[in-house]
Amino acid sequence: MIESKSKNAAPETVAGNGLLHRRIFLTRGAALLGAGSLGLLTPTLAVAQVAPEMPVLAKVPGAALSGYGNRSVFEEGIKRYNIRTYPGTTGSGGSWTPLESLEGIITPSALHFERHHSGIPDINPDVHRLLIHGLVDRPLIFSMDALSRYPMVSRIQFIECSGNSRVGTAPKPVQMTAGGLHGLFSCSEWTGVPLSILLEEAGVDPKAGWLLAEGADSAAMARSVPMAKAMDDALIALYQNGERLRPSNGYPMRLFLPGYEGNMSVKWLRRIKVTSGPTMTRDETAEYTDTRPDGSSLMFTFPMEVKSVITAPSFGRNLQGAGLYEISGMAWSGAGKIARVDVSVDGGQTWGQAALSEPVLSKAVTRFRVAWQWNGGPAVIMSRAVDDSGAVQPNRAQFLAARGLKRNYHYNAIQSWKVAANGEVSNVYA
Numbered sequence: 001m002i003e004s005k006s007k008n009a010a011p012e013t014v015a016g017n018g019l020l021h022r023r024i025f026l027t028r029g030a031a032l033l034g035a036g037s038l039g040l041l042t043p044t045l046a047v048a049q050v051a052p053e054m055p056v057l058a059k060v061p062g063a064a065l066s067g068y069g070n071r072s073v074f075e076e077g078i079k080r081y082n083i084r085t086y087p088g089t090t091g092s093g094g095s096w097t098p099l100e101s102l103e104g105i106i107t108p109s110a111l112h113f114e115r116h117h118s119g120i121p122d123i124n125p126d127v128h129r130l131l132i133h134g135l136v137d138r139p140l141i142f143s144m145d146a147l148s149r150y151p152m153v154s155r156i157q158f159i160e161c162s163g164n165s166r167v168g169t170a171p172k173p174v175q176m177t178a179g180g181l182h183g184l185f186s187c188s189e190w191t192g193v194p195l196s197i198l199l200e201e202a203g204v205d206p207k208a209g210w211l212l213a214e215g216a217d218s219a220a221m222a223r224s225v226p227m228a229k230a231m232d233d234a235l236i237a238l239y240q241n242g243e244r245l246r247p248s249n250g251y252p253m254r255l256f257l258p259g260y261e262g263n264m265s266v267k268w269l270r271r272i273k274v275t276s277g278p279t280m281t282r283d284e285t286a287e288y289t290d291t292r293p294d295g296s297s298l299m300f301t302f303p304m305e306v307k308s309v310i311t312a313p314s315f316g317r318n319l320q321g322a323g324l325y326e327i328s329g330m331a332w333s334g335a336g337k338i339a340r341v342d343v344s345v346d347g348g349q350t351w352g353q354a355a356l357s358e359p360v361l362s363k364a365v366t367r368f369r370v371a372w373q374w375n376g377g378p379a380v381i382m383s384r385a386v387d388d389s390g391a392v393q394p395n396r397a398q399f400l401a402a403r404g405l406k407r408n409y410h411y412n413a414i415q416s417w418k419v420a421a422n423g424e425v426s427n428v429y430a
């Protein structure tokens with residue numbers, strides 16, 4: 001019998017300090033390791049200590065039905081955090097997704113990160129309009145009803161703020177959760193009308209190379225978008241995770257530019273002006289340009305680059321004694337699909353490949369997992385993502401050598417977590 005024979009077989013290691021082969025996550029591999037081997041992930045908790053009792057609440061009728069659901073009261077501690085607003089405002093600033101509390105690849109709409117430049121407008125969809133004008137044959141104005149009659153597509157894709165993770169440039173590692181460090185990043189199913197269909201109907205002038213997208217918020221947030229992107233995979237998004245957009249995500253409609261820095265996906269979209277060149281708006285000149293080590297500025301750096309973060313274990317998710325653990329995290333790239341994620345548990349000396357959980361989608365979160373036989377000694381764990389364009393996530397020293405410290409958009413360096421002998425996890429620069 002395979003099970004009894006292999007019960008004593010040691011799990012196959014693939015890199016130093018106890019990193020196991022990703023084969024452990026395949027059904028056959030788990031059987032070869034012996035019955036209950038995956039149960040070792042929580043060895044003591046799996047053992048019943050007392051006979052189960054009927055919960056008191058099950059003896060009385062439960063709560064009534066409701067028109068719109070809520071999560072369990074026991075989950076209410078999981079919230080967006082780091083909420084930071086500009087002095088004198090209530091709605092301008094950002095909030096972070098608690099990445100380490102999520103599983104799978106979808107961010108619940110209520111936990112999607114926020115970044116607003118003048119608060120969240122309260123827009124009545126019945127009076128909202130989208131104007132397409134500029135270098136077009138026919139300027140067009142769309143109501144919500146009109147837009148709803150066009151063919152729609154759905155895609156699971158991420159949005160990441162250009163300034164996400166910039167805390168990684170701080171001189172000393174800041175002690176925060178994975179979401180606190182990297183949570184200006186979320187992944188949803190977006191449904192809407194391809195922008196290319198609307199632009200074709202308007203008739204784009206051959207001289208047009210760009211467009212201006214402007215929001216209906218009181219900041220009139222506006223960005224220039226290359227025409228090639230608009231005609232490729234841009235959406236006028238109306239739905240998020242199956243329901244209409246949340247107001248904090250642009251209700252009733254937003255531009256959605258897969259893989260591009262978040263603020264180009266202009267929320268509360270009211271106007272698209274087709275232009276020959278970029279408009280040089282405040283939002284792309286005073287902000288969202290990358291100052292280089294020599295003091296010059298790099299403009300129009302749009303795609304978010306390949307990146308990953310381990311969410312378990314991570315700061316605040318400590319280990320409970322030596323043993324077998326699953327290391328799990330998220331990887332993504334604005335260039336396309338994740339091709340590979342390597343994990344190290346010895347501070348980057350040796351690496352082993354993680355298993356990628358299906359589905360692996362373009363410009364979406366890819367969940368990765370690897371098993372680790374922790375010997376109870378200090379360890380530094382890190383993940384390094386590679387995308388299908390061949391781009392490799394840099395380590396922090398490589399990133400800083402190339403980009404400098406002056407203005408730090410597009411930070412995508414490897415995150416390192418130190419696991420102390422007592423199981424505590426902290427942010428370190430390795």
Ligand code: CO
Pocket residue numbers: 162261288289290300301302409410
């Ligand atoms: Co940029």
